[in-house]
Amino acid sequence: MIEMTAVRLQTTEGSETSGPVAEPVAGARFEPVAVSRTYRLPALVRACRPRQQVKNLLVAAAPGAAGVLTHPSVAERVAVAFACFCLLSSATYLLNDVRDRQEDARHPRRRLRPIAAGEVSVTAAVSAAIVLALVGLAAAFAVSLALAGVGAGYLALTISYSAWLRRIAVADLVAVSACFVLRALAGGAATGVPVSKWFMMVTCFGALFLVSGKRYAELRNEGVLAATRASLGDYSESYLRFVMILAAAVGSAAYCLWAFHGKGSDGLSWYEVTIVPFVMWLLRYGLLIDQGAGQSPEELVLGDRFLLAVSALWVALFACAVYVGT
Numbered sequence: 474m475i476e477m478t479a480v481r482l483q484t485t486e487g488s489e490t491s492g493p494v495a496e497p498v499a500g501a502r503f504e505p506v507a508v509s510r511t512y513r514l515p516a517l518v519r520a521c522r523p524r525q526q527v528k529n530l531l532v533a534a535a536p537g538a539a540g541v542l543t544h545p546s547v548a549e550r551v552a553v554a555f556a557c558f559c560l561l562s563s564a565t566y567l568l569n570d571v572r573d574r575q576e577d578a579r580h581p582r583r584r585l586r587p588i589a590a591g592e593v594s595v596t597a598a599v600s601a602a603i604v605l606a607l608v609g610l611a612a613a614f615a616v617s618l619a620l621a622g623v624g625a626g627y628l629a630l631t632i633s634y635s636a637w638l639r640r641i642a643v644a645d646l647v648a649v650s651a652c653f654v655l656r657a658l659a660g661g662a663a664t665g666v667p668v669s670k671w672f673m674m675v676t677c678f679g680a681l682f683l684v685s686g687k688r689y690a691e692l693r694n695e696g697v698l699a700a701t702r703a704s705l706g707d708y709s710e711s712y713l714r715f716v717m718i719l720a721a722a723v724g725s726a727a728y729c730l731w732a733f734h735g736k737g738s739d740g741l742s743w744y745e746v747t748i749v750p751f752v753m754w755l756l757r758y759g760l761l762i763d764q765g766a767g768q769s770p771e772e773l774v775l776g777d778r779f780l781l782a783v784s785a786l787w788v789a790l791f792a793c794a795v796y797v798g799t
Contacts, residue, residue: 521563560609619662653680671731678724690767743794
């Protein structure tokens with residue numbers, strides 16, 4: 474629920490600014506930015522982006538699809554894997570925001586991030602990131618060597634993204650999508666559940682759909698402010714629409730092939746029924762992107778009742794497919 478609205482910040486002479494001093498982007502106009510309950514939390518906690526930790530629920534995907542998530546030992550390992558990735562992702566968010574603090578200060582939304590706004594010092598952010606990364610890797614190693622390996626790979630990829638890959642068009646899309654895939658792989662690594670090729674294809678192209686949709690929304694809404702994000706200026710709206718269509722098509726095809734080859738009799742199975750809410754979710758999300766939303770995927774998903782309802786329907790039908798059968 475929206476609690477308050479940040480004061481308008483305009484890039485005109487004599488206007489008030491918050492956070493570190495930075496040169497404004499020519500022609501930019503900062504509109505009111507919605508501020509949620511998250512802003513009641515301490516600055517360092519907010520800098521860890523607690524709302525984005527919902528992405529780490531992907532660690533439950535592989536064991537959930539395998540039908541072993543209800544086993545106490547498996548559920549415990551998944552919970553630890555989730556906590557590990559919350560720590561690791563928080564560390565990378567802190568390091569990324571330290572690097573981006575000057576660019577973020579010129580952006581209408583990201584200027585409110587605690588590091589860009591000067592609420593958290595660079596020293597405190599880097600120190601916290603190191604501690605979180607070490608604790609996260611140690612906890613992952615306590616679960617399994619495989620999980621620690623995936624966690625280390627996630628850290629290496631995100632640091633490479635912040636330092637280099639983000640500035641290369643297409644490579645940035647692949648890198649961010651791969652972060653989603655590593656989260657999904659972490660669940661399998663933590664529990665010993667093998668990950669199928671169909672699971673990998675759906676996860677890969679589903680992630681690419683979300684990431685390209687985010688870039689499309691940023692490019693469409695930010696205009697001259699596109700310069701505040703590396704590589705965004707290299708894209709066009711038509712190209713990103715093409716990537717979204719390609720990702721949705723391949724992801725849907727892979728999901729359908731998996732569903733049709735799922736367990737069950739010759740008749741209609743629960744697996745096949747799950748195709749309906751899956752495709753409905755993609756169609757709804759694509760519509761919202763086309764209407765100008767999507768700069769923050771987690772806020773879009775959690776804030777749209779239709780998406781939440783379709784997600785709940787898919788979970789219910791998928792649970793029937795896995796735990797009830799045909």
